[in-house]
Amino acid sequence: IGSLAQARLRRGTAAKEPGVVFDYTTANGGTDFVFESDTTYYVSANAYFYGTTKVEGGAIIKYAPVDPNLNGTPRILVLGGLNCTTQPYRPAICTARDDDSVGEIISGSTGNPGTNYYAFQAFLIWDSGSAVSAHDLRISHAYYGFAAQYRQNVELRNSQVIHSCYGAGSYVGSFATRNVLFQNFVYGLAAGGGAPIIGENLTLSQGTQAILNDSGSFALTNCLVVAVGATNGISGSNNEIVSTSNGVFQSAGGGNHYLTADSQRRNAGSTNENASLLSELKSRTNLSTQLAI
Numbered sequence: 575i576g577s578l579a580q581a582r583l584r585r586g587t588a589a590k591e592p593g594v595v596f597d598y599t600t601a602n603g604g605t606d607f608v609f610e611s612d613t614t615y616y617v618s619a620n621a622y623f624y625g626t627t628k629v630e631g632g633a634i635i636k637y638a639p640v641d642p643n644l645n646g647t648p649r650i651l652v653l654g655g656l657n658c659t660t661q662p663y664r665p666a667i668c669t670a671r672d673d674d675s676v677g678e679i680i681s682g683s684t685g686n687p688g689t690n691y692y693a694f695q696a697f698l699i700w701d702s703g704s705a706v707s708a709h710d711l712r713i714s715h716a717y718y719g720f721a722a723q724y725r726q727n728v729e730l731r732n733s734q735v736i737h738s739c740y741g742a743g744s745y746v747g748s749f750a751t752r753n754v755l756f757q758n759f760v761y762g763l764a765a766g767g768g769a770p771i772i773g774e775n776l777t778l779s780q781g782t783q784a785i786l787n788d789s790g791s792f793a794l795t796n797c798l799v800v801a802v803g804a805t806n807g808i809s810g811s812n813n814e815i816v817s818t819s820n821g822v823f824q825s826a827g828g829g830n831h832y833l834t835a836d837s838q839r840r841n842a843g844s845t846n847e848n849a850s851l852l853s854e855l856k857s858r859t860n861l862s863t864q865l866a867i
Contacts, residue, residue: 598678601635601650609633609666614677617648617693626655631664631710634677637693640717649695654703660710662732662858668696670715691717691739699725709733722747730754731851732858741778743786744769751776752851753858755831762802765790773797773810774847775855777831779819784808796843812844
């Protein structure tokens with residue numbers, strides 16, 4: 575198990591005085607590390623993980639602010655396997671040090687992430703190794719949400735990346751994104767070094783540029799691109815580009831991207847995509863009326 579530094583800082587000189595307790599775990603890296611459910615972790619620098627890294631549903635990972643010179647810190651670098659035991663209604667949450675809405679409060683938190691970026695890369699699947707399928711993650715306030723470099727057959731599915739500069743992408747290695755929401759981004763997907771990117775059933779909402787292609791390739795299927803400034807380079811089948819979000823989505827509970835009740839985009843599109851994704855989609859909903867609020 576990886577090295578851990580426990581942070582339990584207590585303030586107050588008498589029992590009757592008000593005090594603050596910080597109770598979280600600083601993740602520095604390790605081998606066969608487990609991000610446990612209902613536990614808050616803090617990543618303040620580059621953390622290297624070897625063996626098989628496990629991410630349990632309900633784990634909360636918070637990151638220090640990104641270095642202003644963008645020198646690559648802080649981030650989680652996975653040099654082995656990644657096993658997500660997350661679930662649709664119990665994802666792992668990756669967010670900012672200053673986000674006090676979930677998990678334990680991190681020492682030095684301002685309580686207001688604002689428009690700042692915190693993780694240089696929330697996850698970087700790095701170097702040659704086994705295939706990786708990460709799923710049911712909610713990543714917010716990261717400079718780069720989910721990335722792969724020199725690794726083949728990496729997948730991100732059934733996840734959300736909110737408020738990022740780069741949503742997800744790959745350099746050299748093949749990378750697939752399936753049933754992922756990207757919201758409030760500068761670049762939704764990025765590819766470099768000849769990396770082929772597959773996107774299936776994606777929602778790209780409220781961004782500057784849908785894709786950034788630096789000698790890569792993109793094949794998108796059944797993707798909805800809404801209120802994104804630049805959509806050039808989108809290729810594939812059954813994709814739709816909409817200039818405004820008005821009349822496209824409705825909110826319910828904690829979700830803001832359910833299709834409206836009369837949407838003609840429901841039960842539409844191609845079935846020529848990943849078979850396991852098609853099976854999973856049958857158990858999921860884009861209907862707000864199916865939520866118990």
